[in-house]
Amino acid sequence: MGVFTYTMADITSPVSPARLFKALSTDNHNLMPKVVPDFVRSIEVLQGRPYTYLKNRTDEIDTSKFYIKYTTFEGDVLGDSLECAVYETTYEPAGDGTNYKVIAHYHTKGDYVKTEEDIGVGQDAVKKMFMAVEAHLIANPQLYA
Numbered sequence: 001m002g003v004f005t006y007t008m009a010d011i012t013s014p015v016s017p018a019r020l021f022k023a024l025s026t027d028n029h030n031l032m033p034k035v036v037p038d039f040v041r042s043i044e045v046l047q048g049r050p051y052t053y054l055k056n057r058t059d060e061i062d063t064s065k066f067y068i069k070y071t072t073f074e075g076d077v078l079g080d081s082l083e084c085a086v087y088e089t090t091y092e093p094a095g096d097g098t099n100y101k102v103i104a105h106y107h108t109k110g111d112y113v114k115t116e117e118d119i120g121v122g123q124d125a126v127k128k129m130f131m132a133v134e135a136h137l138i139a140n141p142q143l144y145a
Contacts, residue, residue, distance in 0.1 A: 001107060002107075002108050002111075002113070003106065003108070004105070004106045006119050007104075008104045009123065011101075011130055012098070013130075013134050015134055015137045016096075016097065016098060017091035017092065018066070018144070019137055019143070019144040020133070020134070021066040023136075023144055024089070024100075024133055035132050035133050036128075036133070053077075054074065054078075055073060055074040056070045056071065057073055058070045059071055059086070065090075066091035066092070067088070067089070067090050067091075069088045069089075072086075072087070080109065082106055082108055082112075083107040083108065085104055085107070086104070087103070088102070088105075089103075
């Protein structure tokens, strides 16, 4: 088993850290199915991908620093190659907006190594979901204000 770490997102946004943190980390179970229904039907089920479900556990959350760490520990998203995936997400102030960063730690089974193609697919999915939420927050400035 090995642990491989990748940057899945490093995006600057004009939206404030507090609003993005609330939308993407603490109220995502309400917002994501509305904003990205092609990815998230409910908090348990993903669509638009070959996966049907995943389960996450929140390991650490710091609402004052806009930080969350969570683990995907179950689901067909892990396949036969991953024990789990640990994600650390930060929302740091950047000018009038936010630097949004997601670091993934993939705990693999056996000698498996994630390919650059696998990582690219994941990075594209994170970016697509982020951009949809960001656009929704910009279009609805009262949301999470």
